[in-house]
Amino acid sequence: MTASVLDCISLSYQTLWGRQRSLVGIAVFVAPLPEPPLPGPIDAQELLEALGDRLPADGPPLFLVPQSQGLLLDLLAVIDPPAPPGAPGPRFATRTLAAPTLVVPDFLLQASSLAANGIRLARQRGLRLVWRGSADAPPPPELRDNFHRYWLDLPAPWAAAALKDATRKASVGQQIGPGRLPPGHIYGGIESRVLMEYCLDRCKALALAGWPAEDVVYSLRHQAMQPSHAVVMAALKALEGDRSAEVVQRTLSEDPLLVYRFLIYANSPALGLRAPIESIRHGMMMLGIDTIRSWLGQQVPFASRETALRPVNAQLVLRARLMENLLDAGIEEALRREVSLCGLFSGLDLLLNEPAGVLLPRIRLSRRVQDAVIQHDGPYGPSLAVTLALEKDDPLAVQALCATHEMEPGRVNRALLDVLGDIDVDGPTI
Template structure:
């Protein structure tokens, strides 16, 4: 049996966010697993098989020179964008392959410092840039945002190392950035610390519309699970004295069955006036939902729907402390959730912990941490990578409208 290429590498990811604060694409980190040589053509074919026309644009970021050279040599026109670090262009073999790749129409992204841009001959090889903002660049950009002076930013580029909400707004709203790699979650939440965070207005409306259209309970559960705050409030309501249930509601699905269409619609109508429309919160919610989906998919195949629902909640609620500004253990103890959910999210123990820990590790380019988790929990790298690619391929991207 031919071994899949997905067993010979380690992957990680980072979302790319556009000016609408919606997903613009995904950066996929690609590490070699040990001394094994990655079959670059096989990797490209595997991604092509999993990706559809509605899947997000992909930026491949190989983490070894050999893997980069192999991808540049074999990737055809129309393949995902490939990131080329500036430092590696000093190596003649890398530069020559980049030149050949450009000649056959491969799209490449130059990665380097904003204050150390490539010369004209190098720049013409690339379609775009991933520009890293130094502390000095960030300070100059923030000063420009405050005073209206000329910004050091270059429009139409990707930006990295954007750690503040103000800087993110300047990059996307005034600087014309194509997208930001990652999102300044910590600073966004800190800037909103003086007001309670609310569920997303758009998610509540979508669920109300699904009720009006009498869609399936599966669809209700899916939409409800797209906002961690809404899901948490729903379970809190289901377990409140107002409903007076004899037994606790420990899952979204059970709560939906008990409430029924009418009660659910009325509860949502009560929530609507208090919902949030803050765009800067969307990448935070979307990232939490992505973690939950990954956690669920990483669970061993064959698990039933009820168990998968529990695993999903483990991922979805794993960062509620960031939103509610309370210890996670205190938050989760208010609900009659399965001990397995609490143990995974709070204690990092139990049967769901390996899936949740891996979902968290995949949110970075730390190949060593991912490799260690595979060994510790006896997770098959091929299974982990296939789950990641499948979940990423199903993400919805808001395409810019053509005028």
């Protein structure tokens, strides 16, 4: 295959979550490879076309975060401003990608005056720009009007002050006022559930980059973790609507805890099945639709409606699909389903507050899956390591892991974009 721009860069991503605890955008970080297969700088126009090949216009809004000054300057020059309502967007290949929002990292802005000039010219053309940096060190005053929004990373003193304000109780009969953080911006580095709720609900943040998964789960430690009510009902609806086995399987797989409970049930001695059930599809074949419908019905009264868990589950689902896409195209379907469980169950210890080495032996998974999730080893270990690195704002770390595990960056990039392009938008976006 002829080398393209996707073979010359390394990508990573972060999910952006809104006030309804639903996905409202995707940030994609782009860094040139130190020794790309093609000579010369990255072609920004070709990069946009490559993104347009794989990301649909009706997907989550894309925030593009370059990690080199040359790429930032080129993107400032070639990205089209947002099209007016009702007007067609720029067409790349066979799909229409809405103009991405360009994020300007502060470390690139500080590196050279060329970035400042490029920002002014882009703003004059109508380009909407987002500045990203520490909340206590905003961009220079002469440039602030050129940015549509900020992506603010809270330094420790700011986070402590915000947390103190978030936990302050109002006097009797007094309403708690708006928060002290500026509204309408993206906030990053939020590791506390209290701070997450403060930013989104009181400060009216536009979105959070990432999600405080560990603290959200810790805040629920005094109640038994249950599968999502919405996913259980969607699975029942799919069964009652006589949907295909593939649709039912994909719906069930939207909740890792539901899949785990299903495999425990399918392998229980009470059912008397001789062969171990290692996947949802196998369990559906052996149990039958009526048995599965009855089991799902039993989950409904106890299912969780906790909205703060939606991003936690959604991130594990993305991880599972990405691991599946990282496999070679010709691999058999049974192994594809198996490696998907590695991603889905990689956060099971967090959800259930038990070591993975205790949880996974309760279901009859292959040794390959257990080695990857428990020990980060075995044939699936490298794919899990790369997948976890892809979830952070550091594409250089992805580069290093690809080199260590002899994985082609271009194949990893294409797998990532195909997964991001397949995300369903189920709520308002930004």
